[in-house]
Amino acid sequence: MKLKVKEVADMVGISVRTLHHYDEIGLLIPSETTESGYRLYSDDDLEKLQQILFFRELDFPLKRIKTILENPSFDRHEALQMHRKMLLEKRKRLDQMIETIDKTIQFTKGEIEMTNEEKFAGFDFSQNPYEAEARERWGDEAIDKTKAHMAAMSEDERKAVERQFDAIYRKIACLRDGAPDAKEAQAAIQEWYDFLNQYSGHHFSLETFKCIGQMYVDDERFTKNIDQYGEGLAEFMRDAMAVFAERNKKSE
Incomplete structure (x- = not known):
């Protein structure tokens, strides 16, 4: 079953304008457009959109994502493994920064002591x-x-x-x-x-x-x-x- 732009936007949690922009720059072109002008996204289109959003979560610019996805050697499974590894590293760093924030709150209340090194744990x-x-x-x-x-x-x-x-x-x-x-x-x-x-x-x-x-x-x-x-x-x-x-x- 193919989905319209609004349906994809609502399901994914992004704006219709974003999907239109992806289409305009050739990053994600819907596989079908009806005679009345409706863009229709296939399952393959949605898989590609998932890849795009994983890359965006890791702060890759759109032009770079387009280059990567258009490369004949692009391997979706390999890319997913890479996304997973990078997101785990990002989570680890964020967990460390949250811990530093919690300790800093305690420090500002006079509940604990913190070394200068501890104040910047998680910043890399x-x-x-x-x-x-x-x-x-x-x-x-x-x-x-x-x-x-x-x-x-x-x-x-x-x-x-x-x-x-x-x-x-x-x-x-x-x-x-x-x-x-x-x-x-x-x-x-x-x-x-x-x-x-x-x-x-x-x-x-x-x-x-x-x-x-x-x-x-x-x-x-x-x-x-x-x-x-x-x-x-x-x-x-x-x-x-x-x-x-x-x-x-x-x-x-």
């Missing part, structure tokens, strides 16, 4: 959950170089890099109430620029660096992730990175 910036987005924006080459560069490090080296990353972000967060063009802010942004170029295995031009800063604000997922270090940090970094790029263009 060592891996980028939006790798698919990064691949789409900058291409596979830059991301593959980064992954290869990190993979070549020992466990101790990777942990040292993660600590340096964390320290830089905390430093910038402490400066976010000041001016983005201030000497201290620009010095911290210089550290961030040098860090990216040193440990990514890829050299980012000043213009790309500026665009990365803009992305911190344009993409709410990045904003949410960065602002965990302090509300407004993403906007501050955007502004400070733009100042840094403009000031240093002549010497690039």
